Amino acid sequence: MTIKRFAVLTSGGDAPGMNAAIRAVIRTGLNRGAEVYAIYEGYKGLIAGGSQIRPMNWDSAGGILQRGGTVIGTARCDEFRTREGRRTAALHLIEREIDSLIVIGGDGSLTGANLFRQEWSGLLTELVQEGKITQEVADRHAYLGIVGLVGSIDNDMFGTDMTIGTDTALHRITEAIDALSSTAASHQRTFVVKVMGRNCGYLALMACLATGAEWVLIPECPPDTDDWQEKMIADLKAGRAAGRRESIVVIAEGAQDRNGKPIGSTEITELLEKRLGEEVRATVLGHVQRGGKPSAFDRNLGTLMGHAAVETVLATTPETEPQLICLRGNRITTAPLMECVERTRAVAKAIADHDYERAMDLRGGGFKQSFRTLRTLLRSLPHKPEPGQKRLRLAVMNCGAPASGMNTAVRAAVRIGLDRGHTMLSVTNGFLGLIDGHIQEMDWMSVNGWASMGGSELGTSRDIPKGRELYSIAQNIEKFGIEGLLIIGGWSGYKGAYELYRQREAYAAFNIPIICLPASINNNLPGSELCVGADTALNNIVWAVDKLKQSAIAQQRCFVVEVMGRHCGYLALMSGLATGAERVYMHEEGITLRDLTFDLEHIVAGFKAGKRLGLVIRNENANPVYTSDFIAALFEEEGGSVFDVRQTILGHVQQGGDPSPFDRIQATRLAARCMEFLIENAQTEAPSSAFIGMGAGGLQIQSIEEFPRLADEQNQRPKKQWWLDLRPIAKILSEPMAPTETPKA
Numbered sequence: 001m002t003i004k005r006f007a008v009l010t011s012g013g014d015a016p017g018m019n020a021a022i023r024a025v026i027r028t029g030l031n032r033g034a035e036v037y038a039i040y041e042g043y044k045g046l047i048a049g050g051s052q053i054r055p056m057n058w059d060s061a062g063g064i065l066q067r068g069g070t071v072i073g074t075a076r077c078d079e080f081r082t083r084e085g086r087r088t089a090a091l092h093l094i095e096r097e098i099d100s101l102i103v104i105g106g107d108g109s110l111t112g113a114n115l116f117r118q119e120w121s122g123l124l125t126e127l128v129q130e131g132k133i134t135q136e137v138a139d140r141h142a143y144l145g146i147v148g149l150v151g152s153i154d155n156d157m158f159g160t161d162m163t164i165g166t167d168t169a170l171h172r173i174t175e176a177i178d179a180l181s182s183t184a185a186s187h188q189r190t191f192v193v194k195v196m197g198r199n200c201g202y203l204a205l206m207a208c209l210a211t212g213a214e215w216v217l218i219p220e221c222p223p224d225t226d227d228w229q230e231k232m233i234a235d236l237k238a239g240r241a242a243g244r245r246e247s248i249v250v251i252a253e254g255a256q257d258r259n260g261k262p263i264g265s266t267e268i269t270e271l272l273e274k275r276l277g278e279e280v281r282a283t284v285l286g287h288v289q290r291g292g293k294p295s296a297f298d299r300n301l302g303t304l305m306g307h308a309a310v311e312t313v314l315a316t317t318p319e320t321e322p323q324l325i326c327l328r329g330n331r332i333t334t335a336p337l338m339e340c341v342e343r344t345r346a347v348a349k350a351i352a353d354h355d356y357e358r359a360m361d362l363r364g365g366g367f368k369q370s371f372r373t374l375r376t377l378l379r380s381l382p383h384k385p386e387p388g389q390k391r392l393r394l395a396v397m398n399c400g401a402p403a404s405g406m407n408t409a410v411r412a413a414v415r416i417g418l419d420r421g422h423t424m425l426s427v428t429n430g431f432l433g434l435i436d437g438h439i440q441e442m443d444w445m446s447v448n449g450w451a452s453m454g455g456s457e458l459g460t461s462r463d464i465p466k467g468r469e470l471y472s473i474a475q476n477i478e479k480f481g482i483e484g485l486l487i488i489g490g491w492s493g494y495k496g497a498y499e500l501y502r503q504r505e506a507y508a509a510f511n512i513p514i515i516c517l518p519a520s521i522n523n524n525l526p527g528s529e530l531c532v533g534a535d536t537a538l539n540n541i542v543w544a545v546d547k548l549k550q551s552a553i554a555q556q557r558c559f560v561v562e563v564m565g566r567h568c569g570y571l572a573l574m575s576g577l578a579t580g581a582e583r584v585y586m587h588e589e590g591i592t593l594r595d596l597t598f599d600l601e602h603i604v605a606g607f608k609a610g611k612r613l614g615l616v617i618r619n620e621n622a623n624p625v626y627t628s629d630f631i632a633a634l635f636e637e638e639g640g641s642v643f644d645v646r647q648t649i650l651g652h653v654q655q656g657g658d659p660s661p662f663d664r665i666q667a668t669r670l671a672a673r674c675m676e677f678l679i680e681n682a683q684t685e686a687p688s689s690a691f692i693g694m695g696a697g698g699l700q701i702q703s704i705e706e707f708p709r710l711a712d713e714q715n716q717r718p719k720k721q722w723w724l725d726l727r728p729i730a731k732i733l734s735e736p737m738a739p740t741e742t743p744k745a
Helices: 018-031 042-048 083-094 107-129 135-140 166-187 202-211 228-242 265-276 286-290 296-314 337-352 356-363 365-377 406-419 430-436 468-479 491-502 534-555 570-579 593-608 628-639 661-681 704-710 722-734
Strands: 005-010 035-039 053-055 100-105 145-150 190-195 215-217 247-252 280-284 323-328 331-336 393-399 423-427 439-442 484-489 514-518 557-563 583-585 613-619 644-649 689-695 698-703
Touching: 005 018, 005 042, 005 296, 018 035, 018 100, 018 296, 018 722, 035 042, 042 083, 042 107, 083 107, 100 107, 100 296, 107 135, 107 145, 107 337, 145 296, 166 190, 166 202, 166 247, 166 286, 166 296, 166 661, 190 202, 190 265, 202 215, 202 247, 202 365, 202 661, 215 228, 228 247, 228 265, 247 265, 265 280, 296 323, 296 331, 296 534, 296 570, 296 722, 323 337, 331 337, 337 356, 356 365, 365 406, 365 661, 393 406, 393 430, 393 491, 393 661, 406 423, 406 484, 406 661, 423 430, 430 468, 430 491, 468 491, 484 491, 484 661, 491 514, 491 689, 491 704, 514 661, 534 557, 534 570, 534 613, 534 644, 534 661, 557 570, 557 628, 570 583, 570 613, 570 722, 583 593, 593 613, 593 628, 613 628, 628 644, 661 689, 661 698, 689 704, 698 704
Parallel strands: 005 035, 005 100, 100 145, 145 323, 190 247, 190 280, 215 247, 393 423, 393 484, 484 514, 514 689, 557 613, 557 644, 583 613
Antiparallel strands: 035 053, 323 331, 423 439, 689 698
16 A cells, blocks of 8 residues: 655745644644655745655644744745746655645635646656656656645635634734723824735724724725715714724725725824824734734634645545635535635625625625624714614623623624614623612613623623522513513523523513523533633633743643633633643543553653653543542652643633633624524514524524523533534644654655
């Protein structure tokens, strides 16, 4: 049997998360018995050959997961645009018996790879004619396999929900705008912020959605009037009159007006200074957006895409057209590469042709819905109710433990409800507030600045109503005229909502629409694959572990890190995947003495072979006997003089901090749909109660009746947890292989 050989390269602009993909490609390939090569400096290195095409071993991918950029380099290469250059590249691959490529880059890099594949047969024929290879060699490598991964902060590729690097770029942008907002508010000043994205307004749109900025300009949907400058000035002035102390205008680098004239930050700054009569500052974020350590999301996205790329390239046949590795929902899948590239370029063409409706359609339903939601949230004040409109009284509350993104969801719900002409009420401290009548009316500015705030400004509690408390809740629902209830929170919120639903026959007041929005760092709620707050908690864990690893590597140390999650191992597994932990212990799998003995032997052997750090992550409730203290003490005793051990319990730092961009965006999108649900159902004779969430097929709403069927109530987690399917991948990438001979160059 011939051993499969393939190479990986990165091309075009760098993107955080590329190294995670490279690591996954190398280690998955080696695990599958393939020989893996890395091509340094992209297509330029492919043409240069020699030491630029290097064989990889297991340790080649060590220590790169948390690094930004690409460790194998990238470069522009005009020579690869020529047939002569591509013929030289083909020769250098054939010399090493390589006939498959995994290319990580943007649409230009992937288009170049496809052209290379199309010409492959002809290039080999020319090399045979020139006497540089034999016909036998050419026949043995008659076709070139191509698999693409999109590494681009712009998130402009059709077919995939997210591209590698986008989430990290959003982190940089939101952090910058959050910082600018505080200084802008101090001086009652306006800032103009220009962000990257080329012909795609994704970064600008989502940054505005996540930060509460007041105006945004994106290429897909320019201002719809010729006097848009007047409208922008009027909106900003109205915002100040309503009580805002700061104004933030976000501009995508490809922004233009309806006639195709570019709109620049300098132009906007000068206009605002003149018309607002105040100091205006412009900030062009530039390449800081693509720099630095990748977020937890990008590390895991790169890892999962890299693993899938190897599986795809190993299954490639002469009939297989080039494939693109994509993310849809929370699932990694594939799509024809050139179809995705062509649809992506169709957006740029639509913008160039001023066909903005088509450009928005091509971006997809999620992009359009986010833009519609943003237009509501950007308003300085809500629309006035229409004459004769029925004004509903809708309440919002938080339940369960605090989760970053709760305030973001409340803000979106309150403003969308008010803009639709309804009265919005807030309930303080969860069901306790509903029992005690701590309910008050909210106005537009009540939630100003909440988009970026962690914790819960409304307060929250884990109390679940029972007995006479249900009677008090029914009284207060009638007293305050509540006609719909949005519960943002965790397990206790879902249980409480289900209890109100069950008691409808006993209490007529409970016959109102109720909907639960999942907000829990544990990611343990049925009906949603990703809960608001889980991404922020995951990033908090990853940043902390990165620092621990720096400490450990300096002193040959093994860290045992305990993370939250109760009986759900999501945070443990996903943080282990994002940090390269050797072992993850979680409640779903349990811990046995055999596990500990096996893991200890491997860690000791690794340190004796030259390893400098070890990392074990344990879910807080993984096992009642084999605690973090026990594991640390066991490893310390058996490690002897080879390594020492430290235990770290991260605690409530995982719950704190400002919400991540992902959590802010998800909270806003879910809250918008929840308000639609309440408004629709409050005007029916038999209103529904439900819970909402993001599933494999997108956003979904399920009846609260389904809660007992979907929930493992004893362990307070869903019966089916999609992320457990990722456990084998984590094991493949973290467990060292038996020593093997590195393939010769």
